Amino acid sequence: MDRLGAEKTTMKTSRIGKLIGVSLGPGDPGLITRRAWEVMQSDVHWAYPVRSRSSDSYALDIVQRAGLNMPKNYSPLLFPMTHDPEKLSIYWLEAAQTVLSVLQAGRDVAFLVEGDASTYSTFGHLARTLSALDAAIEVEVIPGVTSFNAAAASVGKPLADVDDTVVIVPAGYGIAMLERLLDDADTLILLKVKPLLNDIIDFLARRNLLAHSCFIEKTGAPEERIVHDVASLKGEKVNYLSLLIIKNPDRQRGEIARGCRKVVRVEEQ
Amino acid sequence: MDRLGAEKTTMKTSRIGKLIGVSLGPGDPGLITRRAWEVMQSDVHWAYPVRSRSSDSYALDIVQRAGLNMPKNYSPLLFPMTHDPEKLSIYWLEAAQTVLSVLQAGRDVAFLVEGDASTYSTFGHLARTLSALDAAIEVEVIPGVTSFNAAAASVGKPLADVDDTVVIVPAGYGIAMLERLLDDADTLILLKVKPLLNDIIDFLARRNLLAHSCFIEKTGAPEERIVHDVASLKGEKVNYLSLLIIKNPDRQRGEIARGCRKVVRVEEQ
Numbered sequence: 165m166d167r168l169g170a171e172k173t174t175m176k177t178s179r180i181g182k183l184i185g186v187s188l189g190p191g192d193p194g195l196i197t198r199r200a201w202e203v204m205q206s207d208v209h210w211a212y213p214v215r216s217r218s219s220d221s222y223a224l225d226i227v228q229r230a231g232l233n234m235p236k237n238y239s240p241l242l243f244p245m246t247h248d249p250e251k252l253s254i255y256w257l258e259a260a261q262t263v264l265s266v267l268q269a270g271r272d273v274a275f276l277v278e279g280d281a282s283t284y285s286t287f288g289h290l291a292r293t294l295s296a297l298d299a300a301i302e303v304e305v306i307p308g309v310t311s312f313n314a315a316a317a318s319v320g321k322p323l324a325d326v327d328d329t330v331v332i333v334p335a336g337y338g339i340a341m342l343e344r345l346l347d348d349a350d351t352l353i354l355l356k357v358k359p360l361l362n363d364i365i366d367f368l369a370r371r372n373l374l375a376h377s378c379f380i381e382k383t384g385a386p387e388e389r390i391v392h393d394v395a396s397l398k399g400e401k402v403n404y405l406s407l408l409i410i411k412n413p414d415r416q417r418g419e420i421a422r423g424c425r426k427v428v429r430v431e432e433q
Numbered sequence: 434m435d436r437l438g439a440e441k442t443t444m445k446t447s448r449i450g451k452l453i454g455v456s457l458g459p460g461d462p463g464l465i466t467r468r469a470w471e472v473m474q475s476d477v478h479w480a481y482p483v484r485s486r487s488s489d490s491y492a493l494d495i496v497q498r499a500g501l502n503m504p505k506n507y508s509p510l511l512f513p514m515t516h517d518p519e520k521l522s523i524y525w526l527e528a529a530q531t532v533l534s535v536l537q538a539g540r541d542v543a544f545l546v547e548g549d550a551s552t553y554s555t556f557g558h559l560a561r562t563l564s565a566l567d568a569a570i571e572v573e574v575i576p577g578v579t580s581f582n583a584a585a586a587s588v589g590k591p592l593a594d595v596d597d598t599v600v601i602v603p604a605g606y607g608i609a610m611l612e613r614l615l616d617d618a619d620t621l622i623l624l625k626v627k628p629l630l631n632d633i634i635d636f637l638a639r640r641n642l643l644a645h646s647c648f649i650e651k652t653g654a655p656e657e658r659i660v661h662d663v664a665s666l667k668g669e670k671v672n673y674l675s676l677l678i679i680k681n682p683d684r685q686r687g688e689i690a691r692g693c694r695k696v697v698r699v700e701e702q
Contacts, residue, residue, distance in 0.1 A: 185586075194468030195576065197458070198499075201467060230467075247691060280578075282585035282592045283599075291589075305586035307464065309549075309576050316551035317454075317574035320560075323551045330552075330601040332593070333617075336689040341617060348602075348614055359690045420605040421628045422516060 181267040183294060183301060184208070185281035186274045187308025188223055191384030193230030195309045201230075203274050203306065209266045210238040211259075212276040213286045215245055223276040229386075239266070241275075243286045252289075260293035267301060280308040284355070312353045315380040315407060319390060323351055323409070327420055335360045335408075339367045346371065352410040358402055365398050373410055381406040450536035452563060452570060453477070454550035455543045456577025457492055460653030462499030464578045470499075472543050472575065478535045479507035480528075481545040482555045484514055492545040498655075508535070510544075512555045521558075529562035536570060549577040553624070581622045581676060584649040588659060590678060592620055596689055604629050604677075608636045615640065621679040627671055634667050642679055650675040 186203055189195030204210070204227065212221045221240060241259040246252060263273050281287040282305060291303050312332065316323040324330050328350035333341065335354040342364075346352065357364060357379075368374045379391040381403045391397060394408065455472055458464030473479070473496065481490045490509060510528040515521060532542050550556040551574060560572050581601065585592040593599050597619035602611065604623040611633075615621065626633060626648075637643045648660040650672045660666060663677065 187586075189466070189576075192468070194471070195466050197464050197466055197578065198470060199461070199463030202463070280582050280586075280592075282582060282590070284593050284595060284597070285591070288591035288594055303589060305589060307578050307582040307586035309466065309578055310582065313549045313551060313576040313579065317456075317549075317576035320572060320574060321551070322554070322557035323549075324553050324601070325557055326553060327603050327605075328553070329603070329606070331617075332599040332601075334596050334598070334689065336596070336691055337598070337687055338690065341687065345614075345617055348600075348610060418606055418610065420603065421607065422605055 179270045180301065181209075181270055181272040183263060183267065183291060183303045184272060184274045185285075185287040185291065185303070185305040186276050187281045187285075187306055188226045188276060188278055189309040189384065190279050190311040190314045191222075191226055191382060191388070192314065193226055195314060195384060196226070196230060197306065197308060200306050200308065204232055204276075206272075208235070208272045208274040210235055210276060211241050211263060211266075211273050212238070213243045214240045215243065217242065221276075223278045226278060227276060237266075237271070239263075241290070243289075253293075256289045256293040259290055260297055263290065263294060264297055264301070277308075280310045281305050282307060283310050311380075311383050311405070312355075312407060312409065315378075315383040315409060318380060318383055318388065319378050319409065321378065321409065321411065323353070325350075327417075335364060339363055342367060346412055347415070350412055350415055352408075352412065354408040354410065356404070357406055357408050358404055361400070361402060362398055364408065365395055368394060368410065373412065376411040376413060378409050379406065380409070383407075448539040449570065450478075450539055450541040452532060452536065452560065452572045453541060453543045454554075454556040454560065454572070454574040455545050456550045456554075456575055457495045457545060457547055458578040458653065459548050459580040459583045460491075460495055460651060460657070461583065462495055464583060464653060465495070465499060466575065466577060469575050469577065473501055473545075475541075477504070477541045477543040479504055479545060480510050480532060480535075480542050481507070482512045483509045484512065486511065490545075492547045495547060496545060506535075506540070508532075510559070512558075522562075525558045525562040528559055529566055532559065532563060533566055533570070546577075549579045550574050551576060552579050580649075580652050580674070581624075581678065584647075584652040584676060584678060587649060587652055587657065588647050588678065590647065590680065592622070592678070594619075596686075604633060608632055611636060615681055616684070619681055619684055621677075621681065623677040623679065625673070626675055626677050627673055630669070630671060631667055633677065634664055637663065637679065642681065645680040645682060647678050648675065649678070652676075 186200045212223045214221045277285045330351045331349040332353045335357045377394045381389040455469045481492045483490045546554045599620045600618040601622045604626045646663045650658040651674045
């Protein structure tokens with residue numbers, strides 16, 4: 165090989181790929197964005213989170229229901245269901261190393277995630293761990309439709325009208341926090357309601373909010389379930405992917421400053 | 434015309450169209466969903482909000498940047514910039530009547546909105562006013578990517594990691610409310626920051642949050658602007674479509690209930 169050829173080879177192999185966080189929306193393949201669709205159909209390596217070696221990937225399920233075929237190159241990445249920070253950091257590191265080796269081979273990696281990659285997603289952990297391994301890696305995030313935006317659309321209730329405040333809380337923080345936030349929230353979105361659902365139903369009954377609440381399970385998926393009579397769920401074991409949208413129509417609102425207040429500047433003479 | 438022919442004509446004209454809220458995302462044509470794209474290219478009547486008879490529509494701008502041509506039939510709907518509820522209800526009624534006449538002629542109407550149709554959108558008002566005129570009208574909402582999800586993606590900061598709480602507030606409610614909410618918010622998203630920007634910058638400085646804040650203007654549009662040095666904006670007149678993402682890394686968190694707590698049931702013998 166002549167010198168020029170050797171240089172060309174070096175240049176080619178030294179091209180580093182970028183990581184692309186591809187948000188797929190919450191489950192309905194119609195809610196995939198055009199940009200996400202385009203990236204998945206380009207010559208990229210797919211990566212996607214799985215809970216265990218044997219379990220299916222929900223992100224992959226959305227893509228397959230959309231009619232896309234698996235590319236030649238793909239990697240399931242293991243993010244198990246644990247809250248132990250030490251265990252998690254080992255899995256994040258392993259996932260980041262898998263991705264890094266693909267990027268170093270010059271290929272872009274599309275990390276497929278359900279919902280939105282910036283909102284309660286494994287993508288943030290992966291991107292941060294990868295940046296810690298190599299700060300020069302380029303990362304692109306394609307935002308997506310969240311489960312609560314899709315849930316509001318399915319139910320036909322606005323999440324927020326003009327001047328409304330919206331609070332999104334993992335329900336596990338408990339009822340005292342919900343009580344406190346309710347004074348300032350026109351809409352409360354409770355995520356991960358499963359472990360506290362009975363307590364939440366009691367709280368909603370006490371505050372006369374049952375008529376303004378709605379439960380949505382697996383929004384956008386074929387098995388989506390909408391329950392308006394939230395009290396009927398008492399004692400039921402619901403899916404992990406479920407949320408409550410609670411409207412708070414009786415909130416006492418303060419004054420609101422509108423438009424553009426004039427900026428007063430002291431002009432120098 | 435024979436009897437059968439007359440019946441056919443009657444059946445045909447009695448078909449009532451449905452209203453479809455088509456969310457377009459915040460500005461980048463790549464963030465339009467596949468379902469929204471499909472609806473716009475089907476044989477529907479387009480409607481879109483304008484601020485005045487002479488002003489452009491931001492929703493239409495997104496669609497045109499995406500390369501779609503106007504259909505034969507479309508209606509700009511006037512939603513002026515006023516907070517007077519009486520004036521607004523007159524405009525909503527007029528818009529709903531325009532839409533209703535198209536639906537009654539048997540055509541579906543796609544109401545094009547920037548962002549997400551359930552989140553701070555004119556769509557909710559239109560749908561409610563239309564339902565008041567004719568409760569039988571079918572309404573479909575196609576959810577979309579919100580400005581704050583797209584802003585987080587552009588900035589490369591997660592909106593929410595696992596167990597995070599997110600509070601979305603129109604900034605005009607004032608600093609006292611932000612102070613109060615900060616105790617329970619891992620992420621504060623401040624919308625409509627324009628009139629209070631100087632006060633907000635002082636507040637962020639006082640709470641040592643300037644380093645954790647980011648300003649984003651017209652996210653997804655060609656003129657998108659990201660400002661990490663938020664204090665540098667003091668005294669500046671910013672665009673109406675601008676927001677702040679504020680992370681609150683020092684929040685004191687309580688315990689969180691996780692997983693599935695066993696539901697205790699008294700079994701009948």
